[in-house]
Amino acid sequence: MATIKAYILRTSKKNTESNIHLRLNGGRGIDISSVIPKTVLPERWNDRKEELKSSELYKTEKVRNAFNKDIVDLKDSIIKSFETVDRIDVNKQWLDTEIDKYYHPEKYEPVESNIQITLFEFVEKFIQTAPTRKVSKTGALMNKRAIVQHQITFDYLKTFAVYSNKVEFEFSDMNKSFYDEFVKYLQTFNLASNTIGQKIKHLKLWLNEAYKLELHTEIKYKSAFEGIQEKSDNVALDEIELQKLFDLDFSNATTKDVYKYKILVQDKEADSYKLATLDIVRDGFLLECWTGCRFSDLGKITSKNIKNGLISLKQQKTGTEVIIPLHPMSIAILEKYNYIPPKPVSNQRFNDVIKILCHIAEIKEQEKKEITKGGVKQVNHYKKWQLISSHTGRRSFATNNYRMGLDTYTIMKITGHKTESSFLKYIKVKPEEHAQRMLDHWNKLYNTNLTEKP
Numbered sequence: 330m331a332t333i334k335a336y337i338l339r340t341s342k343k344n345t346e347s348n349i350h351l352r353l354n355g356g357r358g359i360d361i362s363s364v365i366p367k368t369v370l371p372e373r374w375n376d377r378k379e380e381l382k383s384s385e386l387y388k389t390e391k392v393r394n395a396f397n398k399d400i401v402d403l404k405d406s407i408i409k410s411f412e413t414v415d416r417i418d419v420n421k422q423w424l425d426t427e428i429d430k431y432y433h434p435e436k437y438e439p440v441e442s443n444i445q446i447t448l449f450e451f452v453e454k455f456i457q458t459a460p461t462r463k464v465s466k467t468g469a470l471m472n473k474r475a476i477v478q479h480q481i482t483f484d485y486l487k488t489f490a491v492y493s494n495k496v497e498f499e500f501s502d503m504n505k506s507f508y509d510e511f512v513k514y515l516q517t518f519n520l521a522s523n524t525i526g527q528k529i530k531h532l533k534l535w536l537n538e539a540y541k542l543e544l545h546t547e548i549k550y551k552s553a554f555e556g557i558q559e560k561s562d563n564v565a566l567d568e569i570e571l572q573k574l575f576d577l578d579f580s581n582a583t584t585k586d587v588y589k590y591k592i593l594v595q596d597k598e599a600d601s602y603k604l605a606t607l608d609i610v611r612d613g614f615l616l617e618c619w620t621g622c623r624f625s626d627l628g629k630i631t632s633k634n635i636k637n638g639l640i641s642l643k644q645q646k647t648g649t650e651v652i653i654p655l656h657p658m659s660i661a662i663l664e665k666y667n668y669i670p671p672k673p674v675s676n677q678r679f680n681d682v683i684k685i686l687c688h689i690a691e692i693k694e695q696e697k698k699e700i701t702k703g704g705v706k707q708v709n710h711y712k713k714w715q716l717i718s719s720h721t722g723r724r725s726f727a728t729n730n731y732r733m734g735l736d737t738y739t740i741m742k743i744t745g746h747k748t749e750s751s752f753l754k755y756i757k758v759k760p761e762e763h764a765q766r767m768l769d770h771w772n773k774l775y776n777t778n779l780t781e782k783p
Contacts, residue, residue, distance in 0.1 A: 500545035505553035526557030565728040565757035617722025619656035624719040632668035649745040687714035727755040
């Protein structure tokens, strides 16, 4: 439950009034302060009761009570607003605005207009201006891929309106009933649960943005639109498998060798693969596996940002500054290109080629993948190489270093993860591996071999 405390910062100067501050504690890291337009002499302020003391300065109880009541009413107003707003929007600027609204409500009265923007009109404008929008967490401009996904979600919303015999949906339609029906509708397209969850996330983002602009006053969606996320059965490559990839030799390969594997990815343009592409993709993937970098950061690894065996770079996706140690395999790859790695191929082509390479390296362990599509859980079986993509590199980095015994905090500082919960989703370790890891720790701690015990 959120709490607000009124207090002053005392000064040694006599007869000098102090500003009254408010401190909001809302849990989950929310602890912010601001100043209200009221001052008081420190000796006239009751810290415990958070109010004025009786004194000659306030000759009547009426004046004193009005002063104290004003502070109480302000605190109540802020708490009431806090209970209706999305926590991600709560910061010092928000608190400053709430205080200003209380003392100057006329500034925030909506301007009367005969023009009312609809939900669909707002979303169209949101997507049109998306290339100039900045992501709140990083300050970076919204990338093209994200904009395309927003457009796809809007297309589903428009077809759902037709399906529901509506011209379009209004802000007032955004409630639990709409949410349930929209999810059922998306399931008819056999979409995965995580894909549906992404659509709901987009819709909630639009509604939040419109709410901030005071284009609607609906808040039912905040509690009705539940997050949908299913744990993904993604894979990671162990050190032995990474060595297999590293040992692949394409020096005597021919164009026919490339044609031979084009059927694996069902790519009609597979015959356009250049033999050099195989090296570039393999080496780029291994750099991901031993640096924890994303595909978008591969091009940043050059001699310019390497010093004393460490890579310093700013992650493109999050804007996080990370320092990464160079693994022996990373050094061997970078030396091969004289620390000027070639420009990576496109992400799609990268994903196609790395599957081919993992097939050539005989990374073919059987993997089970469970996924919910259309509201129905499906269980499918694959060869491991079929599930490899550029992001497998980052998961492999986290998993292998965890297996080596490095603590999660150290690995997170290199991957750039902010929370342990998000980081642990990358760890692809089987239950028996966790048990063995603890057993190894006990063997070392007690100088014994518990493995030999029945």
